Amino acid sequence: MADVLLVNAPAASVGSxxxxxxxxPLGLAYIGSALRExxxxxxxxxxxxxxxxxxxLRATLSRTEPAVVGISAHTETYPRGLDIAAIVTEFDPETxxxxxxxxxxVTYESTATEPAVDYVVVGEGDRTMVELVESTIEGQRPTxxxxxxxxxxxxxxxxxxxxxxxxxxxxxxxxRDLFPLHLYRSPGNLLFSRGGCPFNCHFCAVNSIWDxxxxxxxxxxxxxxxxxxxxxxxxxxxxxxxxxxxTLHRPKTEQLLDRLSSLELSQPWSFTVATRVDLxxxxxxxxxxxxxxxxxxxxxxxxxxxxxETIGKGITTEDIRESVxxxxxxxxxxxxxxxxxxxxxxxxxxxxxxxxxxxxxELGADLSLAYTTPYPGTGYRELAKNxxxxxxxxxxxxYDAKHLxxxxxxxxxxxxxPLRDELLRETGLAQQPAAPQ
Ligand code: SF4
Numbered sequence: 042m043a044d045v046l047l048v049n050a051p052a053a054s055v056g057s058x059x060x061x062x063x064x065x066p067l068g069l070a071y072i073g074s075a076l077r078e079x080x081x082x083x084x085x086x087x088x089x090x091x092x093x094x095x096x097x098l099r100a101t102l103s104r105t106e107p108a109v110v111g112i113s114a115h116t117e118t119y120p121r122g123l124d125i126a127a128i129v130t131e132f133d134p135e136t137x138x139x140x141x142x143x144x145x146x147v148t149y150e151s152t153a154t155e156p157a158v159d160y161v162v163v164g165e166g167d168r169t170m171v172e173l174v175e176s177t178i179e180g181q182r183p184t185x186x187x188x189x190x191x192x193x194x195x196x197x198x199x200x201x202x203x204x205x206x207x208x209x210x211x212x213x214x215x216x217r218d219l220f221p222l223h224l225y226r227s228p229g230n231l232l233f234s235r236g237g238c239p240f241n242c243h244f245c246a247v248n249s250i251w252d253x254x255x256x257x258x259x260x261x262x263x264x265x266x267x268x269x270x271x272x273x274x275x276x277x278x279x280x281x282x283x284x285x286x287x288t289l290h291r292p293k294t295e296q297l298l299d300r301l302s303s304l305e306l307s308q309p310w311s312f313t314v315a316t317r318v319d320l321x322x323x324x325x326x327x328x329x330x331x332x333x334x335x336x337x338x339x340x341x342x343x344x345x346x347x348x349x350e351t352i353g354k355g356i357t358t359e360d361i362r363e364s365v366x367x368x369x370x371x372x373x374x375x376x377x378x379x380x381x382x383x384x385x386x387x388x389x390x391x392x393x394x395x396x397x398x399x400x401x402x403e404l405g406a407d408l409s410l411a412y413t414t415p416y417p418g419t420g421y422r423e424l425a426k427n428x429x430x431x432x433x434x435x436x437x438x439x440y441d442a443k444h445l446x447x448x449x450x451x452x453x454x455x456x457x458x459p460l461r462d463e464l465l466r467e468t469g470l471a472q473q474p475a476a477p478q
Contacts, residue, residue, distance in 0.1 A: 044081040045174055046107035047073055047219065048098075050114040050122035050142075051088035053438045064230045065222060067283060068142065068166070069113050070215030075167040078213050081174055085219035093121050095128055102132050109174050111162075113142040116416050116440040126157035137177045141166045144437070147249050147418035149190040153197040161190040164252055165235070167212055169203055202252055209235055210263045214270065222275055229271045229280035229312075233287060233297065234258045240286075240317070242342070243353040244380065247285060249418025258293050261300035268301075272310045279335075280312040287314035288321055295325070301332035311335045313374075318364035319356045326364075326371035336374035339364060341401070343383055344394025351385045353420070358397065362404065369405035377406040380413045381464060382457055384421060384430045386449045391460045398468045408468055411442045421447070 049066040066087055073083045084105050088094070102110075110129045114122030122145075126138045141162035145152040149161040160183065162169045169188035176183040183189055188203035206212065215231075222228040237251035271277045288294045314329065315338040321329075329337065339361065343349050346358050361377070368375045379398060382391065398408050415421040415432055425432045431448040433439075439446060445461055448454050465471035 042082065043084040043105040043107045044178060045076055045083045045109045045111060045170075046101065046105055047083060047085040047111045047113070048125055049085075049087040049089055050112055050118040050125055051093050052117050052441065053121065054441070063226050064281075064283070065217060065220040065225050065228060066113060067215055067230055067232060069111075070217050070219060071167055071212060072111065072141075072170050073216035073219045074213040075171050076174060077216060079171050079175070081171075083216070083219065085216075087220050088121070088125075089118075090221070090224050093124065098125065098128055099132055102129065102136070106133075107136060108178050109137045109139060111139045111141065111170060114140060114145060115143040116414075116437050117442075119144045119437045123155055123157065126155065130157040139170070139173060141170070143246065143250050144417065147246060147416075149199060150197050153190040153192050153199075159191065163188050163190055163199065164202060164250070165205055168206065205236065205255070205257065207257060209257050209259050214263075214267050217270070217275070222277070227279075227281055228275070229277035230283045231264070231267045231271065231280060232259065233264055233282055233284050233294075234289065238286060238289070240355055241353055242355075243420030244342070244383070244413060246416045246418035256289055258290060261297045264297055265300060265304060268304070268310070269306065272306050272308060276308070278308065278310050280310065282312060282314045284315065285340075286316050286320065288316045288325060291320075291325070295328065298325075298328045298332040302328070304333075313337065315340065317356060318360045321364050321367070323367045323371070326368050326373060330371045330373055334373060336376065337368050338376040338378055339368075339406075341377045342380045343390075344379065344397035345390055348383055348385065348390050348394070352383050361401070365401055365404045365406045375406040376409055377401045378409045378411065380411050381445075381461060382413060382447065382449050382452070384413075384424050384447070384449050387451055388460065391464065395464050395467045398464070402468065408470060410464070410468075410470055412445050413447055414440050414442045415447060416440060 047069045049069055073085060076083050112122045112125050122140060129136050129138050137159050138157055139160045139162055140152055140158050145161050146163050149163045152158060152161045172186045173183045187200050190197055190199040234256045236256040237248045271280055311333050313336040318339050341361055342354055343352055349356055365375050402408055415425045424430050429450055433446050433454055445454060445457060
């Protein structure tokens with residue numbers, strides 16, 4: 042028996058896609074621990090590991106008889122999330138179905154109208170979900186709980202944004218034991234911070250999801266507690282900070298790195314981070330390395346000053362070259378991540394990107410490429426709505442960032458294909474087994 046069953050919705054391609062089960066779903070694990078702290082019995086399934094199995098879902102519903110099923114989805118997994126909601130409702134119409142996560146948070150007005158969805162948790166869900174489960178189990182309709190959207194029969198009601206959790210240390214550590222960590226390719230993910238971002242890159246939805254909510258940081262003690270659990274408890278020797286911008290707050294980053302540098306664990310461990318090139322320097326990169334970091338991912342995204350300015354990235358090609366060189370000098374593996382294409386790209390800027398990618402590779406960076414995807418909540422979505430770019434998609438399933446799906450303002454998808462092939466060939470990404478097709 043369980044009060045709550047948490048379900049991570051899978052991508053359609055799970056089974057053929059080795060990336061699908063990369064990390065445990067930290068957001069659901071945080072919600073699981075917040076619910077447990079209030080005494081609720083929680084179970085969880087991550088269908089990203091094996092793909093959606095209706096048989097398994099029905100068997101779990103039958104065994105656990107949950108009062109509430111909480112489904113987490115992002116854009117690509119949203120259709121499977123709705124499938125899960127429909128199965129739950131069909132299995133037992135009395136079960137309360139809640140959806141949350143990045144996509145439902147941004148699209149709550151439409152998600153709340155889905156027939157199998159009772160409530161949408163909008164934004165930071167830890168406290169909202171606890172209150173929602175409490176009121177459901179007490180037989181009340183959670184109409185006054187902040188951060189909830191639902192269909193009233195007379196339109197969708199949104200109860201309003203919930204104030205952000207000021208101190209994330211007040212939340213218990215994520216309940217990783219809800220998920221089979223040994224089945225993930227990269228099981229050791231953790232967060233230093235949560236919330237919005239002071240930058241506003243036009244392709245990014247982070248500030249729509251978090252409603253511009255400021256960054257809040259875990260203390261070094263709390264981060265160390267989670268590192269101990271992962272390394273000494275679970276025996277995971279390589280961890281990955283899942284923060285978009287690990288070095289966002291310099292003093293807090295330095296405090297944490299100082300702490301990690303003197304941390305003694307019973308077995309060797311290391312970690313990787315992602316950040317912006319303009320938020321590091323030689324000293325900080327050395328300190329990262331001394332603290333145990335083996336790699337840093339820089340979101341570079343575009344390959345010329347002109348395009349970096351157009352996409353609102355707020356960094357320069359000089360920043361990028363310098364930080365890559367400094368990170369290599371600090372003995373860090375560097376991954377420079379790019380996107381393709383951007384709405385203002387032309388043949389000329391794409392060729393400039395190819396040359397810049399090759400240059401960074403020469404400087405010692407590995408390269409990765411994500412296909413630009415106009416997620417809800419991004420500036421690029423607005424361009425698609427205005428007809429400035431076209432989007433080739435049969436549904437949300439196609440929002441996987443693994444294939445070419447947008448035109449630019451001046452190049453059709455057909456015209457972009459040979460340029461994509463040239464980019465993959467010239468940069469060596471075509472040879473890598475995991476290269477996007
Ligand atoms: S891409 Fe990174 S730096 Fe830009 S807004 Fe998103 S999280 Fe912030």
